[in-house]
Amino acid sequence: MATSEGTRVPEGADHHPEIDWQAAERSPEFQALVRKKRSFVIPGTIFFLSWYFGFVVLAGYAPDFMGREFLTDGLTVGYVLALSQFVMTWVLGAWYLRKSDREFDPLAERAAKVALERGRATNGRVS
Amino acid sequence: MTFFASVNATALTVFGVIVAATLVISWFASKRVNTATDFWAAGRGLTGPQNGFAIAGDYMSAASFLGIAGLIYLFGFDGFLYSVGFLVAFLTVLFLLAERMRNAGKYTIADVLAFRLKQEPARAAAALGTLTVVAFYLIAQMVGAGILIEGLVDIDFSLAVILTGAFMVTYIVLGGMLATSWVQIIKAFLLMTAAVVMTIWVLAKVSWNPIDLFRDARGQSAEGEAYLKPGLFLSSPLDTVSLGLGLVLGTAGLPHILMRFFTVPNAKAARSSVMWAMVLIGAFYVMTTALGFGARAILGQGGEEAAGATGNGALPLLADNLGGELFQAIIAGVAFATILAVVAGLVISASGAVAHDVWSNIVRRGSDSEAEEVWVAKIAALVIGAVAIVIAVIGGEGLNVSFMVGLAFAVAASANFPALLLALTWRRFNTTGAVTGVLVGVISSVALVIISPTVWPGPDSEGGLFSWYDLANPGIISIPLGFIGCWVGTMLAREPAAERMFDELYVRSETGLGAELGTGLTLTGRGSGAEAQAEDQELVGAGRS
Numbered sequence: 001m002a003t004s005e006g007t008r009v010p011e012g013a014d015h016h017p018e019i020d021w022q023a024a025e026r027s028p029e030f031q032a033l034v035r036k037k038r039s040f041v042i043p044g045t046i047f048f049l050s051w052y053f054g055f056v057v058l059a060g061y062a063p064d065f066m067g068r069e070f071l072t073d074g075l076t077v078g079y080v081l082a083l084s085q086f087v088m089t090w091v092l093g094a095w096y097l098r099k100s101d102r103e104f105d106p107l108a109e110r111a112a113k114v115a116l117e118r119g120r121a122t123n124g125r126v127s
Numbered sequence: 128m129t130f131f132a133s134v135n136a137t138a139l140t141v142f143g144v145i146v147a148a149t150l151v152i153s154w155f156a157s158k159r160v161n162t163a164t165d166f167w168a169a170g171r172g173l174t175g176p177q178n179g180f181a182i183a184g185d186y187m188s189a190a191s192f193l194g195i196a197g198l199i200y201l202f203g204f205d206g207f208l209y210s211v212g213f214l215v216a217f218l219t220v221l222f223l224l225a226e227r228m229r230n231a232g233k234y235t236i237a238d239v240l241a242f243r244l245k246q247e248p249a250r251a252a253a254a255l256g257t258l259t260v261v262a263f264y265l266i267a268q269m270v271g272a273g274i275l276i277e278g279l280v281d282i283d284f285s286l287a288v289i290l291t292g293a294f295m296v297t298y299i300v301l302g303g304m305l306a307t308s309w310v311q312i313i314k315a316f317l318l319m320t321a322a323v324v325m326t327i328w329v330l331a332k333v334s335w336n337p338i339d340l341f342r343d344a345r346g347q348s349a350e351g352e353a354y355l356k357p358g359l360f361l362s363s364p365l366d367t368v369s370l371g372l373g374l375v376l377g378t379a380g381l382p383h384i385l386m387r388f389f390t391v392p393n394a395k396a397a398r399s400s401v402m403w404a405m406v407l408i409g410a411f412y413v414m415t416t417a418l419g420f421g422a423r424a425i426l427g428q429g430g431e432e433a434a435g436a437t438g439n440g441a442l443p444l445l446a447d448n449l450g451g452e453l454f455q456a457i458i459a460g461v462a463f464a465t466i467l468a469v470v471a472g473l474v475i476s477a478s479g480a481v482a483h484d485v486w487s488n489i490v491r492r493g494s495d496s497e498a499e500e501v502w503v504a505k506i507a508a509l510v511i512g513a514v515a516i517v518i519a520v521i522g523g524e525g526l527n528v529s530f531m532v533g534l535a536f537a538v539a540a541s542a543n544f545p546a547l548l549l550a551l552t553w554r555r556f557n558t559t560g561a562v563t564g565v566l567v568g569v570i571s572s573v574a575l576v577i578i579s580p581t582v583w584p585g586p587d588s589e590g591g592l593f594s595w596y597d598l599a600n601p602g603i604i605s606i607p608l609g610f611i612g613c614w615v616g617t618m619l620a621r622e623p624a625a626e627r628m629f630d631e632l633y634v635r636s637e638t639g640l641g642a643e644l645g646t647g648l649t650l651t652g653r654g655s656g657a658e659a660q661a662e663d664q665e666l667v668g669a670g671r672s
Contacts, residue, residue: 012232012233012234012235012237012238012239012241012242012483012488013231013232013233013238013239013242013643014641014643015628015631015641016631016641019631019640019641021628021630021631021634022627022630024630024634024640025630025633025634030634030637030638033637033638034637037637041222041223044218044222045218045219045222045223048215048218049375052211052212052215052371052375053368053371053372055211056208056212056367056368056371057364057368059204059205059208059357059361059367060357060361060363060364060365060366060367060368061364063356063357063358064356066204066356066357067204067352067353067355067356067357072338073338073342074338074339074341074342074345074355075338075341076204076341076355076356078204078355078356078357079204079207079341079355079416082207082208082210082211083413085211085214085215086211086214086409086412086413088215089214089215089217089218089405089409090405090406090409092218093217093218093221093401093402093405094402096221096222096398097398097399097402100395100398101395105395108637108638108639109638111634111637111638111640112634112638112639112640115634115638115640116640
């Protein structure tokens, strides 16, 4: 940030040394947030990457299978699988937003609040 | 070019209206943009839906609008493979980076890397990754714009490129990210409208039965059944997988897309903007099917020559067939707006790398004022624009547009994505790891393309500089190399400061505690958003004016 002399420390985002970040990271509240989030994001990522690469590998190595008729003449297995990628993207995206609003955000708020209170206590300053 | 009828007057009018509208926006924005946060992050005042439209406008380039429809027209199913990769990529962005970038960053992706790593090397590495991606992507778009305008209004290719460059630089110099964002929002709206209208029109021609579209398209193709199967365009299986990998991870390393997350007030708006973008972009790519297969069903084989080798002319031809001269001019105008919005986003991210990362933090070591930083950014935008114009004019129409966009995705996935992801999630990661990772990613992806058959087309189907290497898409090799580069570099050194500071980055990126504030900027004024937000998170007000 610019000071009155017009000089700045060479940095991008501002740091906040008034918070005890190590304690914040170790707090049970933050660990609960991280655990909860990981338990959704990691399986979710593995799932969508597998579904996507399954499709890409089939497109590369099994073109005849992808060209097979699906239910009606003109509609192919490949096209239906491609459309399933769109549905997957929207469903997983909406699911993540819902989880974030209902579960991750309250946990994140709690973790931030605890870190803030502790920061004040250790530094004896009120911002 | 031969794929357009002579529609000079109509087309010029449409282009004129689009340019006038965007210049009015820039002029409005120029009166509002004061601080560096306004210039690079639009004051962090965009709402989730606004940023969602802007992401869609930033992302869907001429390669998406003209290119994919053209590929589907020429090669059938394989064109749609691109659409799928371009969309699924946003799950990578949403799950792994969007909110973390918003919470941890400031103006550029380098801010996230340099948060806990050594300033100069980390910023230099990020700037290299950013500028390499932007260079390939920008020149591709400029060449595309030149071909489009030259074909449509019959002005010289060089002049067309110069005009495109001039408009793009004007938006940025006048209104920074605020102007860029609104140009992108309007473009996304125009593009979606155009796609919906054309889709409905095409479906009306096949009596509203989408399946008939496939049957008719197959009937109009010399390839018959093979037209609805993979393999006509992407004939090497390993290459298809390599392309898929580059697409799905590349978006999460595109600097101009990641920068958009700094324009919203908080992580919640960041994730909702990704959802909006996924709905818009997904709907658009579903419609590319109707446009591409529709072009095949309606134009038949007769349009192949006029559509050109890459098929870029198929969509304007289809528009002419559906609605005549005026409709074709409107579609070409939308394509022009599409390119303008993308190049503006690219140049502002490059100006951030030059002015904020290299000039302000490396050359001046933070001793410059904020006003100087914004001035340098504007000069940088001018220079980058000028360089891009020169290269596009010299390279000319011979440069293959979709090839260069593919290369940009490969570099983004191999260099930027691994370093950013590891900086945010791996405590042990350090400066050496970031620098080696980015260098290995950039060098390997560029080098593999240089020795690829795309650059060394052989006499028969062989090609390539070396007989044992025939991949056109480097991703399957260069992306793992990028990650390995990060890992090896990290293991070569220990950086206790970076590991200690990981706590702050980690907690901040996951909770938003300490994240940068907005200035409440909007296109029409400065709202009270900043104050309300400051009360909301009083900590982050500490140490600020």
